[in-house]
Amino acid sequence: MFHALADGTRRDIVLRTLDGEYSVSALARRYPMSFAAVQKHVAVLEAAGLVTKQRKGREQLVRGNVDTVRRATQLLDRFEAVWRGRIDRMGEILADDPNGGTR
Amino acid sequence: MFHALADGTRRDIVLRTLDGEYSVSALARRYPMSFAAVQKHVAVLEAAGLVTKQRKGREQLVRGNVDTVRRATQLLDRFEAVWRGRIDRMGEILADDPNGGTR
DNA sequence: GGGATCTACAACCATATGGTTGTAGATAAC
DNA sequence: GTTATCTACAACCATATGGTTGTAGATCCC
Numbered sequence: 001m002f003h004a005l006a007d008g009t010r011r012d013i014v015l016r017t018l019d020g021e022y023s024v025s026a027l028a029r030r031y032p033m034s035f036a037a038v039q040k041h042v043a044v045l046e047a048a049g050l051v052t053k054q055r056k057g058r059e060q061l062v063r064g065n066v067d068t069v070r071r072a073t074q075l076l077d078r079f080e081a082v083w084r085g086r087i088d089r090m091g092e093i094l095a096d097d098p099n100g101g102t103r
Numbered sequence: 104m105f106h107a108l109a110d111g112t113r114r115d116i117v118l119r120t121l122d123g124e125y126s127v128s129a130l131a132r133r134y135p136m137s138f139a140a141v142q143k144h145v146a147v148l149e150a151a152g153l154v155t156k157q158r159k160g161r162e163q164l165v166r167g168n169v170d171t172v173r174r175a176t177q178l179l180d181r182f183e184a185v186w187r188g189r190i191d192r193m194g195e196i197l198a199d200d201p202n203g204g205t206r
Numbered sequence: 207g208g209g210a211t212c213t214a215c216a217a218c219c220a221t222a223t224g225g226t227t228g229t230a231g232a233t234a235a236c
Numbered sequence: 237g238t239t240a241t242c243t244a245c246a247a248c249c250a251t252a253t254g255g256t257t258g259t260a261g262a263t264c265c266c
Contacts (some may be wrong), residue, residue: 125211127212138212139215160212162213
């Protein structure tokens with residue numbers, strides 16, 4: 001998932017498709033690369049669950065999936081929680097032992 | 104930055120070093136790979152600003168940088184904000200036009 | 207001083223990545 | 237029916253990635 005978000009074009013595709021539906025070719029027109037390249041990016045995003053595709057006639061509509069974005073956010077929040085835990089423990093040590101950290 | 108977070112070993116290193124300080128070799132002992140491999144991961148994380156290194160004698164202490172994690176979180180929050188904007192607009196359309204979406 | 211440890215970095219390798227072009231199947235438009 | 241459009245996928249290429257081993261400079265310990 002982070003890997004899928006690691007590419008700038010893919011992040012942009014997610015942003016666009018969170019804002020509205022786009023066919024793959026409509027997306028491709030917006031980037032200075034071939035249709036096939038954009039198609040691959042969409043496939044990576046789809047495999048990561050960041051977008052979903054829905055057939056509509058001959059075109060395939062791409063929509064961003066906010067639930068997966070939320071899961072990424074939650075994962076990063078857990079990083080911050082670990083950090084807070086460390087800071088809290090440092091506070092406890094200072095509170096328990098007035099001489100903590102000195103010799 | 105997302106690229107740096109895209110590797111599982113690197114995410115684990117960030118987690119550990121957010122929780123406490125580790126020398127590079129102390130980190131390396133925890134993973135089933137060579138010291139040099141872990142060193143490279145740390146270098147990638149440092150370049151992305153996700154960890155900082157501080158010399159202490161012959162060892163190099165690695166600390167996670169919560170500020171950068173926060174920036175990643177904020178970026179993802181912006182993704183969700185775009186999504187909310189879309190939903191809000193959809194709500195407005197329905198409110199403005201009772202026949203919206205039908206033929 | 208001499209040996210052990212920690213780090214840095216280069217060289218190398220297999221595979222993944224991001225891009226290309228080309229071909230082919232469905233669907234829409236005329 | 238024929239042509240144009242949208243999509244899928246394969247083949248290919250250059251470069252990046254994640255791993256290895258090896259060498260070498262600092263620092264610590266005896």
